[in-house]
Amino acid sequence: MLHKNLIFVLLGLIMISCSGTVPSVGNEVSVQEAEQSNEVAAKQEVSVETFTVQEPESPPLPVTVFEPYMIKRGDFLTKIALREYGDASMWKDIYSWNKDEIGDNPDRLYPYNFLSLKRESTDVRDCEPEFFDYTIQSGDTAWNLAQRVYGDELAWVIIYVDNAQLIKSTDGVLQPGTTFKMRKKLDPCN
DSSP: HHHHHHHHHHHHHHHHHHHTTOOHHHHHHHHHHHHHHHHHHSOOOOOOOOOOOOOOOOOOOOEEEEEEEOOOOOOOOOHHHHEEEEEEGGHHHHHHHHHHOOOSSSSOOOOEEEHHHHHGGGGGOOOOOOOOEEEEOOOOOHHHHHHHHHHGGGGHHHHHHTHHHHHHHHTOOOOOOEEEEEEEOOOTOO
C-alpha cells in the first residue's frame, strides 16, 4: 500500500511539473500560428510615427488700456491711487502716465481735467457721455452755466471741452441762440 501511495505522489508531482507544457491539438495550432505571425512581423518593416507633445497654452496676458478719469474737487494723486487701485503708492505710476498733462508739480491738479488711468481691458467701463442740447440765453457765461447745470462753477472746463469749436468760432463769447451740447451726467465713468 505504501508503494501505491508513493506512485500516486510521484504521478501527482509529474503532472504538476508538466502541466501546461504538453501541447494539445488546439495548442499546437496556436503555437504554429504565433510562429508564423512572428516570422511575418519580422519580415515587415517597422515604422514608428513620431509626434511632438505640445505644452498646454498659457492663458493670455491681460491687456491693459487707458481709461479717462475726471479729476474731482479735492483730488490729489495719492487719493486717486487709493480710491482707484486700493494702493496709495501707485500715485507715482499715475503721475508718470500723465506727466505731460500734469506738468512738473504732481500736487497741482485741476478739477474737471482728465487723467489717464490704466485698467485691464476686461475692467474698462463705458465712459461715453450722453448729451442734451442747451440754447445759450442772454447773460449766460460758462461759469454760471456750469453752476446752474452741473452744480459747480469749476465745471466750466467741461462746457469748454464739449463745445470748443463753437466757442473758438465766436472768440470765446457765448452768443445767445447758440446751441451747446451739455452732458446729462458730468462724469459718465462715475
